[in-house]
Amino acid sequence: MEETNNYKAHIVVLPYHGQGHLNPMLQFSKRLSSKGIKITLATTLSNTKSIQEDASLFASIDFESIYDDLTHGGVAAPGGFKGFLDRFEAVGSRNLIDLIKRIQDSSDGNNCVKCLIYDANISWASNVANEVGNIAMGAFFTQSCAFVAQCYPMHCDLFGVSPSMGPLASIFDLPELHIPNLPSLGAETGCYPPIIRYILRQFDNCEKADWILFNSFHHLEEEVINWMSKIWPVRPIGPTLPSIYLDNRVKDDNNYGFNIHKPNTETCMKWLDSKKTRSVIYISFGSAASLNADQISEIANALLQSKNSFLWVVKPSEEDKLPAHFKDRIKNCFYSDKGLVVKWAPQLAVLRHGSIGCFVSHCGWNSTMEAISLGVGVVAMPQFLDQMTNAYFVEHIWHVGINPKTDENGCCARDEIHRCIEEIMHGERGEVIKKNVARWKALAKEAIDEGGSSDKCIDEIIARLCS
Known part of the structure; x- marks a missing residue:
C-alpha cells in the first residue's frame, strides 16, 4: 500500500x-x-x-x-x-x-x-x-x-x-x-x-x-x-x-x-462508423436481466421489420433463444449490413456515437443515467423492480422515451416494439424526445461541472x- x-x-x-x-x-x-x-x-x-x-x-x-x-x-x-x-x-x-x-x-x-x-x-x-x-x-x-x-x-x-x-x-x-x-x-x-x-x-x-x-x-x-x-x-x-x-x-x-463480458469494441465502433447519423437502434438489457425466448423472438422480428440498422447485445446465455430464421441470416456476428449482434458492447462509447438514434433498454438505473447523460431517447422495456419505476419516469416525468404496452404475461409484441422505435426515430413525438434528451444532457454535464x-x-x- x-x-x-x-x-x-x-x-x-x-x-x-x-x-x-x-x-x-x-x-x-x-x-x-x-x-x-x-x-x-x-x-x-x-x-x-x-x-x-x-x-x-x-x-x-x-x-x-x-x-x-x-x-x-x-x-x-x-x-x-x-x-x-x-x-x-x-x-x-x-x-x-x-x-x-x-x-x-x-x-x-x-x-x-x-x-x-x-x-x-x-x-x-x-x-x-x-x-x-x-x-x-x-x-x-x-x-x-x-x-x-x-x-x-x-x-x-x-x-x-x-x-x-x-x-x-x-x-x-x-x-x-x-x-x-x-x-x-x-x-x-x-x-x-x-x-x-x-x-x-x-x-x-x-x-x-x-x-x-x-x-x-x-x-x-x-x-x-x-x-x-x-x-x-x-x-x-x-x-x-x-x-x-x-x-x-x-x-x-x-x-x-468492470465488465461481466469482454466488449466487442473494435467491431462495434467500426460498424457504427459506417452508419448515417441517428440511423441505428441500440438494444441492450444489461448484465442482470434475462429475457425469455418469446420476448427475444418478438424483439428479433421487430428489428427485421424496421428499416433501420441495429446493434443488439445478446449475452451468451441468451444466444440459444434467438429464433432460427434470425440466426440463419447472421454470419460472423453480422446480419448483412443491416444489423450487428455481439455478446457485449462498450455501452458508453456506443451511446455517444452519432449514428445511434434510440436505445431499447431494460431501464436499469445505470443504463437510464447513461442514456440521459449522453442524450439518447429510450424505448423502455423494464423487467423487474426499480426498472419499472425508472421506465415510468423516462416516459411520464422526463419525457425522454416511450414504454411499450405488454400483454398479460409481461411480453411486448413485435408490432408494439416496432411502433415505439419508429415513433422515436421518425415520428413527431420523437422530435419532442430529442429536444428533451438534449436538455437533460446539458443539465447532467452542468451538475458535475x-x-x-x-x-x-x-x-x-x-x-x-x-x-
Whole structure:
C-alpha cells in the first residue's frame, strides 16, 4: 500500500460485488481521487483480479480483497446467492475491520481513514464503521432516488414504524413493483417476498450515516430529492460516468471499469462508423436481466421489420433463444449490413456515437443515467423492480422515451416494439424526445461541472473530512 502523506484524506470504499453496483462507486472513487482524496476500494478477490488487469486505468486507487470468492465460493457455490451473502458478511466484515485498522496503524495522524463509503446493500458495513470508531459513514444507493423513496413505506411497514413522510405515490402515480423470479433468499414468510426484504435492508442504520449518496443529480429528481432530504442527509453526486463523457476534468478518464463480458469494441465502433447519423437502434438489457425466448423472438422480428440498422447485445446465455430464421441470416456476428449482434458492447462509447438514434433498454438505473447523460431517447422495456419505476419516469416525468404496452404475461409484441422505435426515430413525438434528451444532457454535464450541484456535494463531503 503506497504512502498517503500527500492526500487530503483517506476513504475506504466498499461496493457491492455486481457490475451495476461496482462501476458507479468506482467512478465516484475516481472523482474523489482527482480532488486529492486517497481511495482504497475493498471488494471480492475475483473483482480485484478483474479490475487489476487494467491496473494502469486505476493507478490512483488501491484495491484490496476482503473475501476470497474464488476459494470459498461466489453465488454459484453451496447455498446459492443467500449462502454467498452470508459468507461475504461473516468473512468480509472481519477482513474489512482488519484492513481499516491496518491502514490506521500504518498511517500518520493526517492520513488515517476518515470515512467508509459503502453500498447500501451491504448494511452490515455500518457496524464495521462503528467498531473501528471515529470515522464518518456514507451509504451509497445505486438505484434512483425515486425507487428508494418508493420502497421506504414498505420498510416502515415491515418494521412497524410510522413513516416520517407520506408515500411517494402521493406525488407520482407510480406503477406497482414487479417481483422477478430471482434466486431464493430464504423462506416465503410474511407479507414481503425475500428479495423485497433483502432490498429493504438498505435502510438499516441509514439514520447513522453522515451522508446518503445517490448516483443522480438534483435537477433530474428534484421533487423526490427534496422529499427525501426531510428524512436523511441526501447528497446526489452523479452522474457517475467517466470524465471524458461529461466534463473532461479527470485526465484520460474514459474507462468505466468492470465488465461481466469482454466488449466487442473494435467491431462495434467500426460498424457504427459506417452508419448515417441517428440511423441505428441500440438494444441492450444489461448484465442482470434475462429475457425469455418469446420476448427475444418478438424483439428479433421487430428489428427485421424496421428499416433501420441495429446493434443488439445478446449475452451468451441468451444466444440459444434467438429464433432460427434470425440466426440463419447472421454470419460472423453480422446480419448483412443491416444489423450487428455481439455478446457485449462498450455501452458508453456506443451511446455517444452519432449514428445511434434510440436505445431499447431494460431501464436499469445505470443504463437510464447513461442514456440521459449522453442524450439518447429510450424505448423502455423494464423487467423487474426499480426498472419499472425508472421506465415510468423516462416516459411520464422526463419525457425522454416511450414504454411499450405488454400483454398479460409481461411480453411486448413485435408490432408494439416496432411502433415505439419508429415513433422515436421518425415520428413527431420523437422530435419532442430529442429536444428533451438534449436538455437533460446539458443539465447532467452542468451538475458535475465545477461548481455544479453534484460537484458541490462532493466538495462538501471532502471539506468536512478535511476539517
